[in-house]
Amino acid sequence: MAAITFDEKGDGKGADFGRVLKSRVADYFKTNKISQKADWRSWSKAVFFLGSAIAIYFTLVFGNVSSGTAVLLSIAAGLTLAGFGFNVMHDAIHRNFTAKSKLSKALYYTMDLFGASGNFYRIKHAIMHHTYTNVPGEDPDIEESPIIRMSPLQKHHGYHRYQVIYSTALYFFLAFDWIWRGDYDRMARLKVCSLQMTKPTAKEQGLFYFFKAFHAFYALAVPLAFHPVKSVLACYVVALATAGLVLSIVFQIAHIHEGASYPGPDESRQIKGGWARHQVITTANFATANPFVCWYLGGLNFQIEHHLFPNINHVHYPKLNPIVVATCKEFGVNYREFSSVSSAIFSHYRQLYLLGSGKTEAELSGESAVSQTVA
Incomplete structure (x- = not known):
């Protein structure tokens, strides 16, 4: 069976979104003359x-x-x-x-x-x-x-x-x-x-x-x-x-919560929309304004930034966050963030309950429509 690939032009925006975001992040490091590695x-x-x-x-x-x-x-x-x-x-x-x-x-x-x-x-x-x-x-x-x-x-x-x-x-x-x-x-x-x-x-x-x-x-x-x-x-x-x-x-x-997406491949084993878009819509941030959570979790509360740029050390994610948010908004990519750890945990267990009850993808989309952006 052929490997699953990402159709970067599947929705007309996927390729542009990933390319523009990558360019903007690269410009941030170049402008500030800092390394992407740990400090x-x-x-x-x-x-x-x-x-x-x-x-x-x-x-x-x-x-x-x-x-x-x-x-x-x-x-x-x-x-x-x-x-x-x-x-x-x-x-x-x-x-x-x-x-x-x-x-x-x-x-x-x-x-x-x-x-x-x-x-x-x-x-x-x-x-x-x-x-x-x-x-x-x-x-x-x-x-x-x-x-x-x-x-x-x-x-x-x-x-x-x-x-x-x-x-x-x-x-x-x-x-x-x-x-x-x-x-x-x-x-x-x-x-x-x-x-x-x-x-x-x-x-x-x-x-x-x-x-x-x-x-x-x-x-x-x-x-x-x-x-x-x-x-x-x-x-x-x-x-x-x-x-x-x-x-x-x-x-x-970060991935199993209300509003999470579960894109699957089509008959040609392709996932539409591009890899970068896929990472954003299947992931959520949480408690990004909490200093202790940011310190202890090694930036893993910035899961969207991490999934988009796993080659960049976590200490840089707070500075990359505004760039990612703005670019997602510009390209209409659904960006999700929970305001606290507790709200993210509650949403996770709520999603487990819905999945356990046998909900389909369409039914889950309806159930979670009210919690798409920030909980």
Whole structure:
């Protein structure tokens, strides 16, 4: 079957929109004489989150803390892991942190250091998700679990009516599944949705299993030398569950919400309107005026800017936002933003409810007509 492509002239505006927007953003960096890579703000967060992770780990493993304190530190560990993922690992996967190849590669492998494969995530996220956002069968983010219906183009089953209830429980398990099943499944099948991957080299396979073993060693084996099994497992579960929930919510609310679009290919395997337009209409920003959210999420609340310019480091997104908004308005491209994290989360669960009830794309368009721009 032929690969899905984007018809850049499908609606008469797609090609112009993407080209004009790209030119305006390039002019911004040229005029201000600044690099598209990370600056001191990203580096300071990298040091903060990595330092925090190390401090929490040593306190939990080698410190003498109460059970209650251990639980709180485990929650902090999960939040720190998610923060490091948002601000460092995610940008490293997109290779927008630094132009220095060796340093970029080292940052790339920080994901492996925390237990997840950077190579597989780059394919799953940077290639497939960022190309085919919200396209069933192509976007891994909406194909993660067969028991959650995330698109009106996916088949509806009776149990989906309860997904608004059980989805949160599954979100808690994201990190567990990613580290202990998903990566191994991809290594065995060498496939992400419709993409057949090339077999990793012997070196790549060796690094994959080395980092998996190293994660098990420092996260489980070392603590077990000092603490009871149930205490170690409890802390590990709490940390990964916290990280899993935060990661899931942040990535899902940007694409699965009221008003989201789900463009599919036509009979010629083309998606009309162009790639840039597709990224905007399948994505939403949230809480872009909240300083803490912007800091902690590594710019992922500026999801539209990120999807349009994944090669640009997140610290620049607030300045690119007015350019994107103005260009969307000029070309009639539907730009969505939620004013807060809570409003985006509510819209996400409302959409899960509607999808779980079996709503079609046309019915969803009618349901969400009142929440198209800013919630």
